[in-house]
Amino acid sequence: MITVKHVAQAAGVSPGTVSNALTGKRPVSPKTRSRIFQAIEELGYKPNLLARSLVNRRSHTIAIVTSEVEQFGPARILSGIDEQAEELGYSLLLTLMRNPAEEDVEQTITNLVARGVDGIIWAVHQVGNNRRWFTAERRKELPPIAFVTMEPKPGMAIVNTDNRAGAKMAVQHLISRERRVIGHIAGPLDWWEARERLHGWRATLADAGLENSDDLLVKGNWSAESGEAGLRQLLERRPDMDGIFLGNDQMAIGALQAAHRLGYAIPGDLALVGFDNIPESRYFWPPLTTIHQGLFEIGRVALQTIHDAIEESGASGERHITIQPELIVRESS
């Protein structure tokens, strides 16, 4: 292995000077500078980033903790994070949590800190109380943390989609299509996003003077199965239903299938609006009207937020950033 010592020797100079030339933090005369770089070139020297991190207390590594990366949402966010990370010169340490509700937060974080990450992006979905571990006191001892998709809390850095606004757009769109009995298949209500969308559905109907009783609501679990079951249940309770707002696109595809099997015409008998705008949604039958979230943008912004916090070398102060969603109209409504 080629170290800074070898380079120093080859250039007839001390290791410290090589370091100075490399980092540029201290002046080095043009002559020796060029000798050093020539030696680096000849020897093919590559600095050892571990050693550098050790003394600098800066690893240029950011940890991202997430779950269900096989789903479109988390994956898209991850992609956005990566793009911004590359731009700012960070590497990414990835940790997947299979069971966010059960897993040991402390152990995960401890490992990351021991590895000297400069910051953490916590993109595990807020389910149940699994963020309760992050007390203000604990966070004081930790590198900056940015939370993705989580209920705003004072003193935390959080990046979100405006779920209520998205739900409002969806329901208003259905209303504009002359629908008057509009149901909702919600995600699991221990998820914050699901609650927000549900709230948006309810509030918008109330504002429009339309019914929003629990009769029109069924709880799913994000899966296509639950969308299918949910639709059947809703139609049984309310055969007069003429529009549905689905908590996500996966449930929408299940609901579409159920509607076909039951012989409902889409959008004639029943108009559907989803949430997420997964790539396939354009190819559902019929193509799905849905709410586009700027997930990639969320990822980028989350990383940028962490970066800013690191640069200020302060704990991540409070900053709540909300990305606005967008309505994508297709043939299902």
Added chain:
Amino acid sequence: MITVKHVAQAAGVSPGTVSNALTGKRPVSPKTRSRIFQAIEELGYKPNLLARSLVNRRSHTIAIVTSEVEQFGPARILSGIDEQAEELGYSLLLTLMRNPAEEDVEQTITNLVARGVDGIIWAVHQVGNNRRWFTAERRKELPPIAFVTMEPKPGMAIVNTDNRAGAKMAVQHLISRERRVIGHIAGPLDWWEARERLHGWRATLADAGLENSDDLLVKGNWSAESGEAGLRQLLERRPDMDGIFLGNDQMAIGALQAAHRLGYAIPGDLALVGFDNIPESRYFWPPLTTIHQGLFEIGRVALQTIHDAIEESGASGERHITIQPELIVRESS
């Protein structure tokens, strides 16, 4: 920051002894041992893994380089890698390549090596000649590398799906459903997987004495759009076609939509078989018959392979592992 020195002092012992107690590589008397652990507990000492990596030349970090993590395949593989990584005590350094064909392989690898990763899983799809960089000579200087989904090459560690076998199963299934004019919408042919599946389609038809001319073949690009366009094109050329094998499920969903618009009954007029078994495929309309790849398993095996190579502390010798796919019969055929 609490270091091993503080612990040593608190336990009235030298830093070396603390290390011995911690690693267990050298004997330490029960009395001092318990004193040390008590001190660790009281002070809340957490070893700094960077420093440890530096001296051990072992970071317990494995790099995974991949692309298009927003797609089901790569994401599922990643998930498998992560599970096995957690089991074996590795952390994962993730690098996403946006443009596998263009990006600078050398720079990426250099960065990973400089960060001291113990091994690399190269899961970037083999497109064009982007693996040409990995000559035997270069690999000698690098930590062990496992390649995922790539043409077998002597001296390399490679984990694969048996794409030809999968294609064969798909086509044989269509034949068993009394289909006699069976088309294929292939993935982009600079992808190795696409070529393998195409070959499987061709060979199986030939073996059965059925037509396999280029008339029945169209080239897509994995996207639903290209599946839609491909189906229209095929049906225009061959209105007598009664079965299609699609290179992946995304193209299948596009083809399904085109078939609906053209008024073809599925599977009555036309039977479809996809490839990948993405979660949504079960909810296509009609549900899609497809080939299940053990992608999660591929990820697990890839990581295990790297681990084995590391343990033998040799360069990754040749090992070609092939995972067998499986036919999932649903209503589209």
Added chain:
DNA sequence: AGCGCCTGCTAAAACGTTTTAATCAGAGGT
């Protein structure tokens, strides 16, 4: 000529571990 002041460099310390080589205490054997 003497004084201070830059400029460019070096030797040594530091980062937080583990490992090596040496030392020390005590047990056991004669």
Added chain:
DNA sequence: ACCTCTGATTAAAACGTTTTAGCAGGCGCT
């Protein structure tokens, strides 16, 4: 009482960097 051996402990070196403190020597100024 002496010697040897063994097992536990330590001081110091090492890993590959950067940073600190200090040291020459040239320059300009009085």
